[in-house]
Amino acid sequence: xxxxxxxxxMTLESLLKDIPSLIKSLRExxxxxxxDAVLLGEIPAPTFGEEERVRLALDRFRENGLDDPEIDEFGxxxxxxxxxxxxxxILVMAHADSVFGPEVRHVLNVGSxxxxxxxxxxxxxxxxxxxxxxxxxxxxxxxLKDDLLLLINTKSLGVANLEGSRGFLETKQRPIRAxxxxxxxxQGRLSYSGLGALRGQINLSLPSxxxxxxxxxxxxxxxxxxxxxxxxxxxxxxxxKTKMVFGEIHSGSSFNTSPKSGMLRxxxxxxxxxxxxxxxxxxxxxxxxxxxxxxxxxxxxxxAKRQNxxxxxxxxxxxxxxxxxxxxxxxxxxxxxxxxxxxIILAGHPGVTLGLTQAENLREANESIKLEPLYSGIAQMIxxxxxxxxxxxxx
Amino acid sequence: MIGNNQKWLENNTFxxxxxxxxxxxxEEKEKKGLKISLCIPTLNxxxxxxxxxxILRSELMERxxxxxxxxxxxxxxxxxxxxxxxxxxxxxxxxxxxxxxxxDKRGKGExxxxxxxxxxxxxxxxxxxxxSNIHPRFVYGLIAPLIRKNEVQYVKAFYDxxxxxxxxxxSSGGGRVTEILIRPLFSLFYPELTNIVQPLSGxxxxxxxxxxxxxxxxxxxxxxxxxxxxxxxxxxEAFAQTDLDRRVHRNQTTNALGKxxxxxxxxxxxxxxAQGKIDQMPNMExxxxxxxxxxxxxNQIIQxxxxxxxxxxxxxxxxxxxxx
Numbered sequence: 001x002x003x004x005x006x007x008x009x010m011t012l013e014s015l016l017k018d019i020p021s022l023i024k025s026l027r028e029x030x031x032x033x034x035x036d037a038v039l040l041g042e043i044p045a046p047t048f049g050e051e052e053r054v055r056l057a058l059d060r061f062r063e064n065g066l067d068d069p070e071i072d073e074f075g076x077x078x079x080x081x082x083x084x085x086x087x088x089x090i091l092v093m094a095h096a097d098s099v100f101g102p103e104v105r106h107v108l109n110v111g112s113x114x115x116x117x118x119x120x121x122x123x124x125x126x127x128x129x130x131x132x133x134x135x136x137x138x139x140x141x142x143x144l145k146d147d148l149l150l151l152i153n154t155k156s157l158g159v160a161n162l163e164g165s166r167g168f169l170e171t172k173q174r175p176i177r178a179x180x181x182x183x184x185x186x187q188g189r190l191s192y193s194g195l196g197a198l199r200g201q202i203n204l205s206l207p208s209x210x211x212x213x214x215x216x217x218x219x220x221x222x223x224x225x226x227x228x229x230x231x232x233x234x235x236x237x238x239x240x241k242t243k244m245v246f247g248e249i250h251s252g253s254s255f256n257t258s259p260k261s262g263m264l265r266x267x268x269x270x271x272x273x274x275x276x277x278x279x280x281x282x283x284x285x286x287x288x289x290x291x292x293x294x295x296x297x298x299x300x301x302x303x304a305k306r307q308n309x310x311x312x313x314x315x316x317x318x319x320x321x322x323x324x325x326x327x328x329x330x331x332x333x334x335x336x337x338x339x340x341x342x343x344i345i346l347a348g349h350p351g352v353t354l355g356l357t358q359a360e361n362l363r364e365a366n367e368s369i370k371l372e373p374l375y376s377g378i379a380q381m382i383x384x385x386x387x388x389x390x391x392x393x394x395x
Numbered sequence: 396m397i398g399n400n401q402k403w404l405e406n407n408t409f410x411x412x413x414x415x416x417x418x419x420x421x422e423e424k425e426k427k428g429l430k431i432s433l434c435i436p437t438l439n440x441x442x443x444x445x446x447x448x449x450i451l452r453s454e455l456m457e458r459x460x461x462x463x464x465x466x467x468x469x470x471x472x473x474x475x476x477x478x479x480x481x482x483x484x485x486x487x488x489x490x491x492x493x494x495x496x497x498x499d500k501r502g503k504g505e506x507x508x509x510x511x512x513x514x515x516x517x518x519x520x521x522x523x524x525x526x527s528n529i530h531p532r533f534v535y536g537l538i539a540p541l542i543r544k545n546e547v548q549y550v551k552a553f554y555d556x557x558x559x560x561x562x563x564x565x566s567s568g569g570g571r572v573t574e575i576l577i578r579p580l581f582s583l584f585y586p587e588l589t590n591i592v593q594p595l596s597g598x599x600x601x602x603x604x605x606x607x608x609x610x611x612x613x614x615x616x617x618x619x620x621x622x623x624x625x626x627x628x629x630x631x632e633a634f635a636q637t638d639l640d641r642r643v644h645r646n647q648t649t650n651a652l653g654k655x656x657x658x659x660x661x662x663x664x665x666x667x668x669a670q671g672k673i674d675q676m677p678n679m680e681x682x683x684x685x686x687x688x689x690x691x692x693x694n695q696i697i698q699x700x701x702x703x704x705x706x707x708x709x710x711x712x713x714x715x716x717x718x719x
Binding site: 032 | 441446458
């Protein structure tokens with residue numbers, strides 16, 4: 001496949017040919033990004049508590065000579081690497097927040113062929129690849145025509161509802177040509193569409209005058225279980241593809257005390273926005289019905305909601321990404337996302353999410369990444385960046 | 396002496412945050428024509444050495460050329476310490492290969508001592524290999540006072556900046572051996588050295604000309620002997636210390652600490668003997684010295700501890716007469 005560049009004649013084929021030497025150079029220069037992965041990863045950054053980690057990212061942006069390094073009102077750190085022409089901008093971003101709170105010991109271990117520790121895959125290594133990008137491009141002798149807008153965004157996970165990336169893209173007025181979201185794992189991941197999704201939290205509590213002698217009386221755990229069973233009766237359509245996940249449940253404190261309150265967190269995701277709306281209404285109705293029948297207070301709160309969005313599989317950005325992955329020895333796995341890519345696409349820009357390397361025990365304290373695949377993972381990111389810069393991903 | 400101590404504390408105690416501008420340090424170093432070597436002594440440290448080499452080398456050699464030479468000197472590890480260290484770009488040496496004509500003794504002090512011969516720097520910085528939360532501050536925080544102040548010869552690290560809690564001040568703590576062995580001994584025999592907050596910390600930097608004129612115990616006593624010998628030769632003014640905040644490392648068993656204390660005591664009493672403090676035992680000090688920190692200011696707290704004794708009861712007339 002040969003796609004002639006509009007600009008200076010560089011073809012996709014020539015970019016693909018560079019990948020093996022790029023991988024070699026990235027292996028030789030690995031300390032440029034591995035050090036940042038460790039230093040960033042050892043700073044706890046739970047969602048809504050990313051300040052210190054983001055501050056280090058900003059320091060790195062400054063040290064690496066970016067223009068306009070700043071932290072915005074949403075807590076995001078960004079900076080610009082000016083291009084030769086600078087008539088448009090390519091956005092490359094990674095989220096700063098992790099699922100681990102400050103109570104978790106954030107110590108990473110570096111071995112010859114792996115790094116392990118909480119949050120290294122999601123998303124310290126992703127952040128490091130972006131923070132180190134200006135140095136890497138410099139070492140590799142790559143100068144882009146477009147401006148490169150680097151973003152370490154906050155408030156991506158869980159209940160944050162993509163507040164950081166949404167806020168940034170709503171307020172940052174730049175002619176963005178395309179966006180790349182970078183995740184540490186899993187290598188091969190190719191997301192070009194965002195799923196419609198709803199994240200809900202059901203709070204259930206027994207009133208203070210709850211009649212324990214009443215027929216069907218029970219503690220909060222029993223009630224939550226019954227409610228989950230009823231919610232599971234809601235039909236989940238196969239088309240459009242839809243999924244419901246019960247992700248978190250909390251109630252009780254001991255072996256023999258009936259708890260009086262409980263909380264359930266769930267997510268509905270679907271390729272059909274109308275399905276999400278419909279299922280939201282059904283869960284709401286079930287909660288109301290359950291409340292009336294039992295005398296309990298049962299309330300559903302929508303903590304995050306997003307619409308379906310995306311670019312087609314045939315979009316040149318997706319096609320080019322697949323070609324690059326293939327040349328880098330990476331097998332693509334199409335994976336619709338509920339992550340920050342939604343913000344890029346909903347803001348009207350084409351974009352993809354890439355995974356850099358292979359990970360184990362994702363989101364566990366002993367999370368780890370493999371180093372050898374990382375070099376081809378970063379090579380795919382840089383090659384895609386060059387392809388976008390060369391106008392090879394335009395629809 | 397309290398006034399002198401306070402003055403020394405004010406002038407010679409630093410926080411690594413004062414030296415955050417590494418680029419400026421590099422400029423000052425180059426202006427003075429100094430070469431700086433970093434040495435990590437190792438013995439079976441494969442779990443932590445990779446991270447130390449990666450971070451210190453890439454931050455302090457690649458990003459900012461503060462360090463001119465980075466060596467791992469090993470006592471004969473049987474794990475992958477050397478492979479991992481070399482993988483991440485450190486120069487790796489076996490202590491036994493350095494100055495082979497003087498033989499091979501096994502111990503951290505041996506590696507530190509042979510580093511003086513192997514490395515070329517005007518300043519040598521030693522950092523232990525078992526620091527889980529390694530950060531460039533562990534090196535630039537120690538080197539900076541030597542670059543900035545010509546009169547400083549030797550810089551010690553200390554850790555865990557004490558905090559002012561609502562319930563009161565938290566004592567500035569060293570390790571267990573520091574608090575129950577070294578600080579009482581220093582309070583008795585070398586009161587001025589009690590200004591060193593953590594005399595046993597394994598991280599320090601010094602000028603070649605002072606390292607080459609002192610002996611090195613090969614085992615546990617090396618940190619103590621450095622302090623005693625340099626104090627004897629150059630006085631307290633030769634020292635500085637830097638607060639490096641938190642250090643995470645493996646915990647030692649009480650047995651291991653006992654063994655360490657025994658080694659330190661040997662070194663200590665050797666010095667007392669050599670300096671005539673045993674043969675002609677001076678009056679022992681009765682002031683116990685420790686630290687507290689109040690709003691970032693280090694204060695030496697001095698308490699008089701007099702171990703008064705009662706004579707055998709039989710010597711007491713009232714006792715002897717009690718049944719009469």
